Every structure is written in structure tokens, then in C-alpha cells.
Amino acid sequence: MLPVVFLALLLGTRGSAQSEIEWDVTLNTDQITQTDKSQLQALERDLVTFLNGQTWTNDRFQEDERIQAIMFLTLREQVQESNKGSGAAVPIPNAFTGTLAIQTVRPIYGVPDVTPIFNTQDKNITFTYRQGEGILFSEQTYLSNLGSIMAFYCYIVLGLDYDTFSPMGGEKYFLKAQEVYNLLPANLTQISKGDKGWRPTERARNRYTLMNDILNPQMLPMRRAYYTYHRLGLDLMSTDIVSGRNNVTLAIEDAQKANASNPNSVYAQAFTDAKRQEIIEIYKGATGVEQNTVITAMSRIDPAKSSAYRAIRYKGPRRAPRSPSRAPSTRNRGGVQ
Template sequence: MKKSYPSILFLLFLMASFSVGYAQELNCQVNVESIQIESTERRVFEEMEVEFAKFLNDRKWAEERFENDERISCGINITLESQPSIGNFQATVQVVAARPVYNSTYEAVLINFADRDFNFEYTESQPLDFQPNTFLSNITSMLGFYAYMILANDYDSFENLGGQQYYEAAWQVVNNAQQSGFAGWDQFNSVRNRYWWAQNSIDQVMEPMREVTYEYHLKGLDLMAEDPETARTNILEALKKVQAVNRAKPRSIMIISFLDAKMDEIVSIFSQGNLAERREVYDILKALEPAKTEEFKKILEN
């Protein structure tokens, strides 16, 4: 199995190299790219990296106690695109989270999500306050939203539907921000924003996608070292569920996010093993993502 994926290699490197210094649930590296911003005061961008990481890593987001080696590896890469006024930033962000695979040194990507509406206000030495039931600022609401979504996906990967309370917490953050006027929180301007990702996560029609997270990881990847044939069979069954959900809600954000995180990994997993299964996986992926058909042919080459 491949150890990394070109589209997210940078963030995975940051996650792996980040020193352990916190005792909460997340082990998150924040990177702020500010090359497009014309400013002589660069300290604020360095401060963003430090303070956003502290906000995510120092705060307790879950009820359970996490040991240091249980903390969730994640990374947030913020690209500042413009500064319309002092302290006001238009940006995009890539959020990545991973979980360890049993009996291996491999970490599987759980989330690889691009947010095109990551716009916020921040000035030097600004306190980062957050309340789960109140909208205080767009930056803390966005960071809090991603903390909950990272936890929810991680819990779902170890226990069937185990992340429910954290999906509900993320949905509450969305509801709090509905009247803020900031982009990304409403259902009208995009089908690939925070609103729809959270809505998909609590939609009963999409619940099989959450079951896929459990079956793919715990019944698939975690078995790969000791029983690769059974692991591949279980992953194939999970992919059939993805296909069924896609028929009900074509190209929903939860399906797109799953494919963004898993496509390279699936190609690697099924580049060996039973040829009949490989052909079935190829057909499923080709139907889900026709534009990547040439890439999927690697599954059939061996």
C-alpha cells in the first residue's frame, strides 16, 4: 500500500513532523500561506499559525480522555488570497485528518476537504473565543466546526456510527452561524460547503456512508496485514454501499469527500488480489468518478 498521496503529501508531512506537546484530542498542524498578501507586517501570519494550532490542540473537544498516542493527526493549510481591509481575509483551506491502521505504520486519510469559503476577521493578539451554542466569530466557528468533523469521522472509523454526538455538535455550529452573513454556512450558494457536509452527516439517507467509514477502516484496512483477501472483500462491500448511496443522492458532498480522501488508496489496495474483485472495483469507481477512468485502469494492469 502506498504511504502517501501526491495531492496531500505536504499536509501529511506536517502532521507527521509535528512535535507532541499537547494532551487533548487533536494533534493538528496549521500552515498559513500568505504570499499573495501585500503587507510589511508579517508577524500576524506567523501568529495565526501558532494561535490557530493552540486553539485546536489545547481545547478539550470530546468527553473521553485521550492519551498522547491516541490523538488524531490532522492538518489545516490556509491559503490567504486577499485582504480587502485590515484584519479581513479571503482564503481557502484544505483540511486533512488521518487515523492509524492496525498492525502497520501506515496512516489512512479520513478527511481531505477543500473549503473555498474560508473567510474571516483576525487581528494581531486577538483572543480566540468559542462557545458551542453561540456564534462569536467566524474563525473560531470554522475551526470548531472542523474539530468536531475530524472527531466525528475518527469515531465513526472505530465504531459503527460512533461519531454521532460530534456530527450533531458540528451541525449546531452551522446553525449558530446561519445569520452571520459569512459564506459557507448556508444551503444556497454551493453544494460543496460546510452546510452540506454537516447536513449530509446527519441525513438518514446518507447514513450508509457513515457505515462505510467503519466497514472500510475497521473491517478492511485494519485486517489488511493479517488477512488481505478478507480485507479487500470487505472494502469492496463498502464500496458497493457508496455506489448505492450515489444512486439515491448523486455527487453529494459526503461521497465526493470520501473519494477525495480514498481514491489513490483504493487503487493501491486493488492493484493486487482477486481479478474478479478488481474488475468490480474498477467498474464502481469508473461510475462514481468517470473523469478518473484512466487512473482507475491501474487496478487491472497487474
């Protein structure tokens, strides 16, 4: 199979193909001063083309069913190396480091609102980009670090979204993310000298530990929690707020069990980063018993932010719903109602 090579100039030849994920991409290059701005503009165009022009599943998504996602890539600096003659540090052409922030949401059935699914910041982005080559990626072989990073996160986003619609519905996409990792060259995955975003360093918050935590059998209760929280919880609350909230509580208790088996899990932290404020708002209207249960559980999962959950006991006005840019989907990924 030929490698997938995305070039902006080829966009018109790819027919009506579009990603299952609707990416809003922003590239911040304010800190880069030694590179031709036209190259950086081309990079942003190629990122948009790659992310929004590739299909990652065999499912057909209607326009209003596409997963909404925001990507904000900040380039920090050009990678440097020592000049062999003078020893001075000089920029490596076309090589950059940066930080990547990703947020995704899912509609809630029955209400004009969305719920956050994934909220992460990857501070270990390193890649080479040459204008005119586009973003290179293949499912069969390693072609570029930037292409692998983008594909990895597309599969993670899909897996998390599918997990909210059916029990373990995202499994094959998490395994696809693992395949992306397995194709990386050894110099990127070495424990001591590899790429900080990929290397299997104990408890580092990077791509490897996120993938490894999601696929860890000890984290199965967390995987179940995504379905219970969303499909049996939030989606039910518009018609039965008590039963829906009870299921959200069950999901949080499952998440706590998973985190107890794998303390300081990057996967659990991704859950709390996305859900912290939403959980606080949900339980402002709950009983005192429910509030205490959730405050205790979330403080154990999210100890660094434990004080934030005290706001659950605040009885002030609920926040206004956020209107999504697309109508709530009736799609049921995975076929489980």
C-alpha cells in the same frame, strides 16, 4: 458558561489540556502585502494554540492516540470595500479571505502504515482577526467566523475518525458540527447573500453541504461504509488479506448505494478524495472479478476521475507503506470491536 477564548499568552494557564487532534498548522501569507507581518505571525500562533489546546470530547486520548491532522491555510487577500468619498476599493482592516486544506489519517492495525480519512479543500474562508484577541469560540453563542470554522472542522474530523472505529460512532460530533452552524448569525447563512462557505446553496461544495450530506438519512450506507472499510477491512488485512479486502469491497458497494441516492454528494466526494489512490493500490492484487466490481463502483461514485481506476489492473510493484509519526493505536473509539 464562559466563552472559550484562546490566547497564546494564556497557554501556560490551561494546565495539561490538549486536543484529541494533533494539528500541524501552516499559514501561507505570501499574497498578503498590506498587513503587518507580526499580526499574521500572531494569527498562526493563535491558530496552533486554539486547535491543539482545546479538548472536544469526554474521552481521554494518550499521546500516541491523537488523530494526526494537517491544516494549510492560504490567505488570498484582504477583504475590500468602497471608500464612501472616492469610491475606490480600500482594504478592510483585519479582514481576510483564503483557502483551507485539511488532511487527516488513521493508523492501520498490525502494520506500520496509516490510511487517509479526510482530504478536503475549502475555498470559501472569510474571517476577521484582531491581534491580541485570539481565536474566539463558544458552544453557546456565536463569537467569530474563524472560531466557528475551526470548531466545525474539528468536529467533522472527530466524527469521521470515530465512524471508522464503531458503527455510527461519530454521530454526536457531526451533530456538534451542526450546532456550530445553527449558532451562526443570519447574515452568514442567507441563501443568496450569505457567506459562501456556510450558505445552503444547492450542491455547492461548502461546509453546509458537507454537514448536510453526512447527516442525510440517505447517506447512512456511507456512514456504515467508513466502519466496514476500516475496522472490518483494512484492520483485518494484515492477518487475513482476502477477508479484509472482501469487506473493503462491501464498503465500496455501500458507498455506491449512498451516492446513487444522493448523486454528486459532497460527502461521497470527500471519501473518494481521501481514498482514491489507496483503493487503486489495494485492488492491484485482487481477482479480476473484484477489480471489475470496484472499478465500476468507484467510477460511478467518482466519475470525474473514473479513468484513474483503470490503474487497478496494473500488476506493477505495490507502494511502500508510509510510516506514521505515532504507533498504531489500540484505542477502540465507541467500544465496538
